[in-house]
Amino acid sequence: MQKSISSRHYAQFLATLREAREKAGISQEELATRLGETQSFVSKCERGERRMDIVELREFCKVLGLTLEAFVKQFERGLR
Numbered sequence: 455m456q457k458s459i460s461s462r463h464y465a466q467f468l469a470t471l472r473e474a475r476e477k478a479g480i481s482q483e484e485l486a487t488r489l490g491e492t493q494s495f496v497s498k499c500e501r502g503e504r505r506m507d508i509v510e511l512r513e514f515c516k517v518l519g520l521t522l523e524a525f526v527k528q529f530e531r532g533l534r
Contacts (some may be wrong), residue, residue, distance in 0.1 A: 462469060470529045472500050473513065478518040488517045514533060 475485055482496040489496070498504040499514075506514070512522050 455484065466531055466532045468502050470525065470532050471511075474515070474518050474520055474525060474528065475500075478520070485513060485514070485517060489513060 475482070480488075481502070483493045486493045487495045495504070499506050499510075508522075511525070515522050515525050
C-alpha cells in the first residue's frame with residue numbers, strides 16, 4: 455500500500471491548501487502571523503513535510519475565509 459503522504463490524494467490536498475491561500479491573497483508569512491505560527495511552519499505544511507490534523511486544517515480555513523466544508527468540496531473536485 456502506498457504511503458498516504460506520497461499519494462496522489464495527498465498531493466491534491468497540498469495543492470488545494472496552497473491554492474486556497476493564494477486565492478485569498480495571503481502570503482505564507484501573513485498566514486503564519488494570523489495563525490500564531492512561523493512562516494516555516496506554513497511552508498512545511500504546504501510542502502507536505504509536516505502532516506496537519508483536522509483542527510489545524512480548520513484554523514487554516516478560518517484564516518483564509520473558507521469553511522472546512524468548502525475546502526473539502528474543493529479538494530474533492532480536484533480529485534476528479
